[in-house]
Amino acid sequence: MNASTPIPATIDPAEAAHFGKLAQDWWNPRGSSAMLHRLNPARLSYLREQIDAHWQGDGTTLKPLSGKRALDVGCGAGLLSEPLARLGARVTGLDAAWENVAAARLHAEGQRLSIDYRCGGIEDLAAADGEAGSYDLVTSMEVIEHVADPAAFVAGLAAALAPGGLMIVSTPNRTARSRLALITLGEGLGMIPRKTHDWSKFLTPDELTGLMAAAGLRVLDRRGLDFMPTRGFRLSADCSVDYFLTAVAG
Amino acid sequence: MERADVIILGGGLVGLTLAIALDQYGLSSIVIDPADPSATLARGFDGRASAVSITSWRMLETIGVGAHLEGKGCPIGSIRVNEGLAPGGLSFEPDADEGPLGIMFENRQLREALRQSVLAAPNVTLMMPARPAHSERTAGGVEVRLQDGRTVSGALLIGAEGRQSPTRDAAGIRLARWSYDHTAMISTVNHAHPHGNIAYEIFYPAGPFAILPLLPAEDGLNRSAIVWTVKGSEAPAMLGLPERAYAAEIEKRMGGFLGQVTLCSPRSSYPLGFHHAAKITAERLALVGDAAHGIHPIAGQGLNLGFRDAAALVEVLVEGARIGLDAGDAQLLARYERWRSLDTMMVAASTDGLTRLFGIPGRTASLVRRIGLGAVARIAPLKQRFMDEARGQSGELPRLLRGVAV
Secondary structure, eight states: OOOTOOOOOTOOHHHHHHHHGGGGGTTTSSSSSHHHHHHHHHHHHHHHHHHHHHHHHOOOOSSOOOTOEEEEOOOOOTHHHHHHTTOEEEEEEOOOOSHHHHHHHHHHHHHOOOOEEEEEEEHHHHHHHTTTTOOEEEEEEGGGGOOOOOHHHHHHHHHHHEEEEEEEEEEOOOOHHIIIIIIIITTTTTSSSSOOGGGGGOHHHHHHHHHHHHTTTTEEEEEEEEEEEEEEEEEESSSSEEEEEEEEEO | OOEEEEEEOOOOOOHHHHHHHHTTTOOOOOESSSOHHHHHHHHHOOOOOOEEEEEHHHHHTTTOGGTTTTTEEEEOOOEEETTTTTTTTTTEOOOGGGGGGGEEEEEHHHHHHHHHHTTTTTTTTOOSSEEEEEEEEOSSSSSEEESSSEEEEEEEEEEOSSSTTTHHHHOOOOOEEEEEEEEEEEEEEESSSSOOOOEEEEEEEEEEEEEEEEEOOOTTOOOEEEEEEEETTHHHHHHOOOHHHHHHHHHHHHHTTTTTTTEEEOOEEEEEEEEEESSSSEEEEEGGGGGGGEGGGGGHHHHHHHHHHHHHHHHHHHHHHTTOOOTTTTHHHHHHHHHHHHHHHHHHHHHHHHHHHOOOOOOHHHHHHHHHHHEEEEEEEHHHHHHHHHOOSSSSSSSGGTTTOO
16 A cells, blocks of 8 residues: 555545654654553553453463454554554554554564554455454554544444454543643643644544444443553543443444 | 563573563563573582562462472571660561561572572573673664574563673663672571571671571581671671681670581672662663662662562563563553662662661760660561561562462
């Protein structure tokens, strides 16, 4: 894939260009994605907890996704795709910006990880042979707030899910607190690159649950991700800043 | 090229413990050390012994090393602290259900047990003897070239080389250090009367004199380790004394309460200092044990701090691996740094404070010490804290030190 790839309907062109600029900096833990690096342990802990709950794992194995296929939509440079691969999954990473995909491929190679990175939107994947309904795990973290058509996006994620598969999505909530935390403080103080977020596009947990239900999914778990300046990111019952939804088909 | 999750430079007590614990949880390591272990172990008892705190012992048991040490250590039932030979010191005696304050082992026994465990560990590659020539840490990983031309790679480099850690120096990590102008003289003695599993710390104007109970060797004689601290300038003359005269000096400082004393090991000595690395992590690098911090052996906590480093790092790396993070991930190293730096500084500072309190000569200082000791004895929480420190139970404990699997 390259820059001349036709841009699919659910990708907002302004958004894709923005992340492309950030690509080289993605993997620097003190770079512009520092906040993503810092929240990674918390969101991966949630992921692990849900994986174990769904597939009856005991939490101590190193490869709970062994033999499973995982799809990471909006993978960036692979901050989530690489851990999924280390946990044993055969991973497909999908991103709208080819610079991200290029950065992700380069990094995975350096880590000796084999990950199938593709440039495009979820509808491209659905169009590809044998991809629909073939993923045991579908993740899309901090992505849906950036897409042009969230309902079509969720429907696309649902279409990729294999029977008995698990879907985990995270996104900021649309509250006064999230505006303060992510935009006024986060972007205002330069901890998050400016113009990363458009608060008006954020979805509340109820709205996202509604989109999921419309796509034939059943939400199993809702969890908050809270940020404390002193302790960093923590899983919490409070969903007012950012939250996860875990769902299955049906 | 051989590859593992972590490359451990230094196969001493802390480095091997780390490798064995990581192996238990499926993380692989390559241990590189210039020392030839068969030569080190072939030498007889060198007189070095360590007080393994009860929390460190729990970890050794949890990772399977304890099985090789069962019955070989001498439990420390109580600790007596005295100002010279004057009566009225402090006695730390745990309640009957609390168990011992620590266990004394010959370092040789610890090395043997660790060696047995590490040889049986499928995920550990030992490169001993082997000398690293060059190591390189980049955002993508670490690579170490050995002098014999081999190259190994991994996700994280661990400096466990002891106080002279070249890895730490090469990383440009600054060290806060000061020396005490004192030398610790180490030896092992036989004595006529049994020690009753009591450890003694007797404070003389020149420095502390510690008697630590050991189990008898094959000859069945009562045996204790002696850590005798003197001014640096006086050490050469003391160490130059014939064995019998040296033993007589020890007997004098004991006040004769263990009866006649004879030396039963070679003597060794080292200058006392305190060092503390400004940071214990850098890009894809973590320091453990004396590479990170060296403290005065007055409370016997140097090795135990190293074990605590190992336990904390294992917990951080194993939990990281279970959520798919690479062992060199900056977030994991940040957690290790946060966890350990406070703890080591606390132990180091309190040990240093104790040394300074007891290291000042003169009558006033002696009075201060006596009042100080009396105060510690009267204030129950303070006394409890000293005991907890001796046991290694203060601070937020890694799971392995609580005897719980990670």
